[in-house]
Amino acid sequence: MNILYDERVDGILPDVDLALLLHTLQARLPGLEVLHQREELKPYECDGLSAYRTTPLLVVLPRHLDEVQGVLQICHELRVPVVPRGAGTGLSGGALPLEKGVLLVMARFNNILHIDAAARTARVQPGVRNLAISQAAAPFGLYYAPDPSSQIACSIGGNVAENAGGVHCLKYGLTVHNLLKVEVLTVEGEHLTLGSDALDSPGFDLLALFTGSEGMLGVITEVTVKLLPKPQTAKVLLAAFDCVEKAGRAVGDIIAAGIIPGGLEMMDNLAIRAAEDFIHAGYPVDAEAILLCELDGVEADVHDDCNRVRQVLEQAGATEVRQAKDEAERVRFWAGRKNAFPAVGRLSPDYYCMDGTIPRRELPGVLQAIAALSAEYNLRVANVFHAGDGNMHPLILFDANQPGELDRAEALGGKILELCVKVGGSITGEHGVGREKINQMCAQFNSDELTLFHAVKAAFDPGGLLNPGKNIPTLHRCAEFGAMHVHMGRLPFPELERF
Amino acid sequence: MHKESDLDDSDRLLEQVRQALQYATPLRIQGANSKMFLGRPVAGEVLDTRSHRGIVSYDPTELVITARCGTPLSELAQALDQAQQMLPCEPPSFADATVGGMIASGLSGPRRPWSGSVRDYVLGTRVITGHGKHLRFGGEVMKNVAGYDLSRLMAGSYGVLGVVTEVSLKVLPKPRQCLSISLELDPERALLRLAEWGQQPLPISAACHDGQRLHIRLEGGDGSVAAAHERLGGELLDSSYWTDLNEHQLSFFDETQPLWRLSLPNNTPCLALPGTQLIDWGGAQRWLKSDADEAFIRNVMAEVGGHATCYRHGLVDSPFQPLPDVLMRYHRNLKQQLDPRGIFNPGRLYAEC
Numbered sequence: 014m015n016i017l018y019d020e021r022v023d024g025i026l027p028d029v030d031l032a033l034l035l036h037t038l039q040a041r042l043p044g045l046e047v048l049h050q051r052e053e054l055k056p057y058e059c060d061g062l063s064a065y066r067t068t069p070l071l072v073v074l075p076r077h078l079d080e081v082q083g084v085l086q087i088c089h090e091l092r093v094p095v096v097p098r099g100a101g102t103g104l105s106g107g108a109l110p111l112e113k114g115v116l117l118v119m120a121r122f123n124n125i126l127h128i129d130a131a132a133r134t135a136r137v138q139p140g141v142r143n144l145a146i147s148q149a150a151a152p153f154g155l156y157y158a159p160d161p162s163s164q165i166a167c168s169i170g171g172n173v174a175e176n177a178g179g180v181h182c183l184k185y186g187l188t189v190h191n192l193l194k195v196e197v198l199t200v201e202g203e204h205l206t207l208g209s210d211a212l213d214s215p216g217f218d219l220l221a222l223f224t225g226s227e228g229m230l231g232v233i234t235e236v237t238v239k240l241l242p243k244p245q246t247a248k249v250l251l252a253a254f255d256c257v258e259k260a261g262r263a264v265g266d267i268i269a270a271g272i273i274p275g276g277l278e279m280m281d282n283l284a285i286r287a288a289e290d291f292i293h294a295g296y297p298v299d300a301e302a303i304l305l306c307e308l309d310g311v312e313a314d315v316h317d318d319c320n321r322v323r324q325v326l327e328q329a330g331a332t333e334v335r336q337a338k339d340e341a342e343r344v345r346f347w348a349g350r351k352n353a354f355p356a357v358g359r360l361s362p363d364y365y366c367m368d369g370t371i372p373r374r375e376l377p378g379v380l381q382a383i384a385a386l387s388a389e390y391n392l393r394v395a396n397v398f399h400a401g402d403g404n405m406h407p408l409i410l411f412d413a414n415q416p417g418e419l420d421r422a423e424a425l426g427g428k429i430l431e432l433c434v435k436v437g438g439s440i441t442g443e444h445g446v447g448r449e450k451i452n453q454m455c456a457q458f459n460s461d462e463l464t465l466f467h468a469v470k471a472a473f474d475p476g477g478l479l480n481p482g483k484n485i486p487t488l489h490r491c492a493e494f495g496a497m498h499v500h501m502g503r504l505p506f507p508e509l510e511r512f
Numbered sequence: 513m514h515k516e517s518d519l520d521d522s523d524r525l526l527e528q529v530r531q532a533l534q535y536a537t538p539l540r541i542q543g544a545n546s547k548m549f550l551g552r553p554v555a556g557e558v559l560d561t562r563s564h565r566g567i568v569s570y571d572p573t574e575l576v577i578t579a580r581c582g583t584p585l586s587e588l589a590q591a592l593d594q595a596q597q598m599l600p601c602e603p604p605s606f607a608d609a610t611v612g613g614m615i616a617s618g619l620s621g622p623r624r625p626w627s628g629s630v631r632d633y634v635l636g637t638r639v640i641t642g643h644g645k646h647l648r649f650g651g652e653v654m655k656n657v658a659g660y661d662l663s664r665l666m667a668g669s670y671g672v673l674g675v676v677t678e679v680s681l682k683v684l685p686k687p688r689q690c691l692s693i694s695l696e697l698d699p700e701r702a703l704l705r706l707a708e709w710g711q712q713p714l715p716i717s718a719a720c721h722d723g724q725r726l727h728i729r730l731e732g733g734d735g736s737v738a739a740a741h742e743r744l745g746g747e748l749l750d751s752s753y754w755t756d757l758n759e760h761q762l763s764f765f766d767e768t769q770p771l772w773r774l775s776l777p778n779n780t781p782c783l784a785l786p787g788t789q790l791i792d793w794g795g796a797q798r799w800l801k802s803d804a805d806e807a808f809i810r811n812v813m814a815e816v817g818g819h820a821t822c823y824r825h826g827l828v829d830s831p832f833q834p835l836p837d838v839l840m841r842y843h844r845n846l847k848q849q850l851d852p853r854g855i856f857n858p859g860r861l862y863a864e865c
Contacts, residue, residue, distance in 0.1 A: 129779070130711055131707040131708075131710075131711075131779040132707075132777055132778055132779045133710055133711065133778075153711060154711055154712070155711060175657065176657045176661070178655055182654065182655060183654060186628065186632065187655065189632075189661070189664065190628055190632050199842075203838055204838070205838060205839055205842065206836075206839075209775075209817060209818070209819070210776075210777040210817040210818075211775040211776045211777055211796060211817065211818045211819065212624065212625060212629070212775060212778075212793065212796045212797070213618075213629065213668070213775050214775075214819060215819050215821070215832045215833040215834075215835060216832070216835050216839065216840075216843055216861070216862075217665060217668075217669050217673070217843055217846060218618075218631055218664060218665055218667060218668055218669070219665075219839075219842070221631055221661050221664035221665055221667075222660060222661055222662075222664070222665045224661065225657045225660075225661055226660055226661075229660075230660075242710070242711055242712050242713045242714075243713065244713055245713050265573035265574075266573075268572075268573050268575060268685070269572065269573045271596060271685035271686070271688065272685070273684060273685065310713065310732070310733070310736065311713055311715065311732065311733070311735065311736035311739065312735070313733065313734070313735020313736055313738075313739060314732055314733030314734075314735050314736045316735070317733055317734065317735060318733065370653040370654070370655050370656060371653065372571075372574055372576075372652055372653060373573070373574055374571065374573070374574060399655075401654075402653075402654035402655050403653050403654055403655070404653075404654070404655045437651065437652055437653070438651065438653050438656075439651055439653055439655070439656035439657075439658050440658050441656070441657050441658050442653070442654075442655035442656060442657065443655055443657060444657075445657055446657070446658055446659070450658070454658060454659065457658050457659070458658075458659060459647075461641075461643070461645045461647055462647045462648065462649065462659075464643075465641060465643070465645075465647060465662070465850070466659050466660050466662075468849040468850060469660050469662070469846070469849065469850070470660075471845075471849055472842065472845035472846040472848070472849040472850075473842060473845070473846075484659065484660075485659060485660075
């Protein structure tokens with residue numbers, strides 16, 4: 014079922030008088046940059062999920078907070094939907110525009126406002142890039158821990174909106190664990206401070222609620238993050254295995270030995286060969302799976318843990334265990350993993366990246382099932398996996414120019430996500446729901462749970478004008494989607510009418 | 513792991529909530545009632561969660577434990593101990609606290625600035641809602657960004673948004689080495705040193721100044737703990753100090769004057785407030801015993817960007833720091849949406865919700 018906004022199942026959007034909107038914006042916010050010509054709008058028609066595109070009604074590029082507030086107030090008065098956007102690197106279509114909506118681009122708010130070394134915090138504007146925070150903190154020996162693969166380009170406002178992860182989550186947590194405070198503007202343009210410079214704040218934990226809410230509850234205008242002292246040292250071990258199951262078991266063994274690695278990543282043979290071809294990281298191309306295990310901290314502890322992990326890996330049946338001999342080799346080992354997506358991209362004209370999570374013990378069974386689905390749909394699947402925290406990124410290879418292949422890739426992806434839910438996992442670990450996984454939300458949550466999500470939304474945006482259609486599907490969409498997925502003769506949401 | 517006392521009593525809890533919904537009867541959600549001194553008094557029928565108890569699942573290699581709300585924290589700690597694991601946020605037990613109360617209050621112990629709070633370890637919850645449904649949010653996986661994060665929202669909400677019946681928590685291996693020391697330092701210099709040490713990769717996992725001495729806990733591998741001990745020096749301290757601090761068993765907490773909890777930016781200098789103070793969380797949490805006026809304390813807190821909670825029951829009308837009007841309006845909206853009949857712990861957090 015198509016994921017582009019469909020008013021029949023996603024809800025009727027108010028009709029917008031474009032001329033009036035444009036006139037009002039220009040009259041009340043004369044300094045505001047507004048794009049409205051067809052060719053100006055083109056670059057904004059998608060985010061990182063580029064298979065889906067919609068031309069926005071207008072793009073606004075504010076430079077001052079009072080302009081953001083003004084845009085929100087005007088859109089609220091005129092009942093115009095607003096889609097917030099950061100750097101546009103999101104992989105789930107969370108910033109996919111609406112034909113009847115304004116795209117609010119926050120990228121120009123790119124100042125680091127204050128680094129407080131003694132308090133170990135950084136106060137930044139939402140358009141600051143993730144990596145830029147660590148770079149600014151580096152002179153103080155500090156850094157910002159969450160490191161999504163897109164960290165060179167993605168902005169912190171988007172990281173908060175998506176609760177972004179990365180390869181170091183098991184030890185250092187997600188975005189939500191590394192925030193102190195965010196400033197937001199509500200749909201009506203009211204200012205709220207969530208969290209504080211202290212470690213907690215009175216009232217409900219709205220900071221946690223807003224983190225990962227995908228721009229549905231408010232627009233983030235400032236972020237205060239926690240900084241950590243840089244680990245003294247980091248070492249990487251690379252272990253090769255002749256079967257995926259053994260590699261999966263080794264992950265559990267490392268944790269059972271009482272060790273929490275800074276990063277613990279797994280790749281299967283197709284991903285290994287693609288990465289090696291592309292980066293020449295020195296990966297063993299005949300291995301069925303490799304594990305990359307990074308241990309970081311104080312020198313003496315890391316040394317001891319490397320020895321422990323080596324022993325665990327050998328006992329788990331690794332055919333080879335190598336420790337990066339110097340910093341250059343450590344960086345090379347990681348480069349292979351961090352470039353796994355573009356590397357796989359070289360094998361195929363297009364690929365579709367999934368983001369399901371599973372309890373780690375389910376890994377062997379899930380990988381077998383993915384292999385079977387891959388054969389059934391006749392599409393290759395490469396697997397890279399944040400093994401430490403159970404977050405899988407199967408990459409489905411396809412060619413969008415071949416009729417039907419995108420549909421098949423999507424159908425296969427949907428099956429993989431439903432499989433994740435079935436074994437007790439989630440349809441998305443870090444990329445978000447956006448529009449991409451809007452249908453699979455119907456598999457993860459029942460109608461009562463979705464209804465409660467809509468109630469949360471109504472507490473902050475009763476008119477449904479902020480990023481409509483993202484994150485939480487309507488019950489009608491689920492009914493429509495369910496009609497195509499009748500489970501064991503039982504139609505989900507039987508009480509709802511079908512379209 | 514399963515015990516005779518284990519019981520899935522969620523049907524009874526759900527039934528009592530549905531009854532209460534029908535007649536709009538306010539409910540006072542109660543586990544062991546170990547934190548009755550916190551928050552505003554609630555007039556309502558008691559919803560006793562203690563019968564719904566037991567560890568539902570625990571697989572140490574998955575680093576996840578799932579327990580029912582009535583499970584005593586001591587039982588949770590025992591199961592984790594056996595696998596050499598722990599709940600790093602160190603929720604205080606106050607004698608016999610339950611898992612449900614731990615989530616509702618969100619209180620965390622001395623390790624909090626370095627490890628994160630109770631909410632940081634919440635992965636998923638089951639909740640009885642104000643619509644009379646028993647629903648599941650989040651799950652048992654480390655990473656999960658599907659839908660709004662209602663599980664973490666429940667932590668610290670004092671039961672006013674729903675009844676948490678079950679929770680899945682991330683757990684971690686215990687550190688290999690643990691050593692506590694105490695140093696002769698006045699509070700001003702202690703805060704300066706803590707700010708300096710905080711920027712270095714030292715294995716500090718607790719830091720408290722009792723007015724006389726700075727107490728530090730070091731946790732990590734053998735090498736890092738030994739090196740830090742050598743560098744910082746000081747006298748050895750028994751590790752039971754941290755339990756006594758967490759459980760309010762230190763003599764400081766012997767009640768004479770009203771007790772206030774101050775939460776503030778960690779690098780706030782020593783505060784000139786009447787009464788006596790104890791600095792915890794490396795500076796970010798301070799305990800104040802004082803007869804000072806509520807408004808005075810709150811003003812000082814507002815100036816430094818912190819907030820104050822009154823720990824003496826009934827002393828002030830709003831023990832939690834009052835919220836700005838706009839923020840309070842959204843609190844009311846959320847309460848209204850999630851508990852439209854207003855039956856869950858009405859008024860426990862604020863009179864308005």
